[in-house]
Amino acid sequence: MATAPIDLRSDTVTRPTPGMRRAMAEAEVGDDVYGEDPTVRALEARVAERLGLEAALFVPSGTQGNQLAIGVHTRPGEEVILEEGSHPFHYENGAIAALWGAQPRIVVGQRGILTPVQIQAASRGNDDHLPRSRLLILENTHNRGGGTVWKPSVFGDAVAAGRSAGLLVHLDGARLFNAEVAAGVPASTWARLTDSTTVCFSKGLGAPVGSVLAGSKAFVAEARRLRKRLGGGMRQAGILAAACLYALDHHVARLAEDHENARALARRLAEIPAVRVELDRVETNMVYAEVPVDAPALVPRLRAAGLLVNSVGPHALRLVCHLDVDRPACERAADILRASLEGK
């Protein structure tokens, strides 16, 4: 029998574990559009508390969480300052412009990290000619930056720079729990400084669906209205929220394993002469590797050899470690890449 491929395309590919499926099957539910699903409410309360914010809203995806935040915080014509590789700019299908008529103002960070000087420079003054700068979006961990963790003090400085320029601050914390585990400080260290924060459960935490957007009570009330407008009002969503609660209880601390596996994978990749990996850039569960061949063309060859990865540039691959791949699988992944590059 053929062995299953090793899937390192993303941590979104994880499947719910038997324990998670049991929790989902047993979830108490109600109609959440009426605010009557006890499991959704429990999840929202728990995440708000964990992030040090007042209230929270269960949403179908990280993208919707980010976009609701932008929708609540901005008006058409206003500017959103965010990093070039950030998910809301790079991967959300132009939604900032398409949905809200806001204008992205792009800053190029270092591995996704912005300095206070860059943030100040990107904010506009009060001038009738210029767009009004309204919102700063930061991302932790930063996906295209390499799974980068914002040092809490550096994050605090960036937020302070935004505040002094009169900006609201949203955090895309799709992988904020990876940052929590990697830095050894609670997720609230970052989130409580923001006006709104999104966290995702369908990435390394292993839930099938679900993100939570948190902020003040007034912010969440507005986000709830916009969620309905976008068709994100879910009914007996407690079945999904139960998976997220289970993930909070059982899958956060184990993210450390994914981080160790990513480091082991990176070390093994670095032994391949043709591959370039910056080991010190592997801070969480992601490995970005440079290959000397056309990366998009390499992807189907790797797939045929039993390894699924994504190309993220002409010569760049992204490999993501997660709940469903163990250390031997990660090491085998490096061996498959080596064999493929050596034409074996």
Ligand code: TLP
């Ligand atoms: N990221 C996905 C792809 O969309 C690129 C991945 O495989 O990494 N914020 C960040 C930082 C993300 O990485 C993602 C998903 C999202 C938001 C969006 O989450 P979903 O997919 O739930 O809309």
